[in-house]
Amino acid sequence: MSSRLVLAELPQLERRTLADTAYEALADLLASGRLTPGDRLSLRQSAVALGVSVMPVREAVSRLVADGVLEVAPTRAIRVPVMTAQDFRALAETRMAVEGMAAARTAERRSAVELAAIRRAEAAFRGEAGSAEPDGARAVRLNRDLHFAIYAACGLAPLQEIIARLWLKAGPVINLDLRAHPERLLQGYALRRHAETLAAIEARDGPAAAAALAADIREATDFILSRGGLRDA
Amino acid sequence: MSSRLVLAELPQLERRTLADTAYEALADLLASGRLTPGDRLSLRQSAVALGVSVMPVREAVSRLVADGVLEVAPTRAIRVPVMTAQDFRALAETRMAVEGMAAARTAERRSAVELAAIRRAEAAFRGEAGSAEPDGARAVRLNRDLHFAIYAACGLAPLQEIIARLWLKAGPVINLDLRAHPERLLQGYALRRHAETLAAIEARDGPAAAAALAADIREATDFILSRGGLRDA
């Protein structure tokens, strides 16, 4: 029993099921825009691609369907939902409300170290967007990192989960557009709104943080909608 | 082809899988508080209880787990999560923020027929709560109906889905308490807040609606927390 103390130091090893791995793989495909709205997904094909049986893929897909990130058509075909412009607008409005609220809470209660983390994330994105040869995929990731650094400091775990799901849902549309028009992200809009949001968080000004972040989302949404890539019905 | 017109009137019949049915059955068990925090769930036992194989149950459970309504312990046991008082408070705060926002939107944009539906729901709950022999389970359902009548009029489908998930998550705790202390729901608190919310919606006063609804949630939460039925850690 003299080993009790040293045993306590053992890191409890995480148990990842194949379904977990499959979920992450598919979610990444969706978030990165490599799976675009309307695309069909086959359980068997996905399974052989991942080198497993259909079971883990099935479970992963059922989770994604529950999240509304995938859908099973009445014909039982699995596909990425095609959003109407109206759907996308409603999703964006929800995001503005929910994420704006999270940003406001962060502004009002952030600690010094949380603020530092947000500052670093903002600087990282700014660096990439302003570089000579910006990498689109990398900029998307840094943009996400910045947003979630802000949300992580809101102090409400359930709120973070909600936002993560909203991003997953909006991901395919946003990244599809971004692939077609990578220049947009790198222009001034996002940079300006990010700076405003950061300033508001520094000043502990909740409403201003919410407004700046909502403006960021609104502008990105309007830009995508102006492209007319979405069905109108 | 002369039948094209009449054929279009056929209601497209919904295709429900066994997994869907199992999901609803389990969700109902959770929402009604018959499955309480800490309870374990066996796939095989649930399957024989539902008269199906484990497959549909498995899919249903995986969805519930994705929603955070069930959890798989590191030991792979499936159970209803036990929330700490802190967790429950964070969930309640999230609900106050999100549901308050939905109520505010409803107040500002509700149509006349939506208002009428909300009025009916409020009256139904008031009738049950004020009756000579109130039925607890029925009151719970009517309370839910009233809340969702309000949220349904907010005009944002994604927001409604979010709220539905939040209720599913809070359900086991709330209903567990309600089973132990059915008198609380029937006292003045909820009735007063409902009346305030309804009045604000009638007056198209968004902030007031949000405040009244948040107060409703806050008081119910404080009541449950004061019971000390939740772990503290």
Add this chain to the structure above:
DNA sequence: TCTTCGGAGATGTGATCACAGATCACTAGC
């Protein structure tokens, strides 16, 4: 040339089997 029909292949759903690991009661050993 365009439409309609038919059959081969692929699809999701569900059932069943196999297996590693957890649980629990019980016994042997200090």
Add this chain to the structure above:
DNA sequence: GCTAGTGATCTGTGATCACATCTCCGAAGA
């Protein structure tokens, strides 16, 4: 008398099979 080990049983996970149904492509018909 209490702990540690042992084995039967049950657990979730994954693979495989079975089946009804949808999809797709080519041929026969108008």
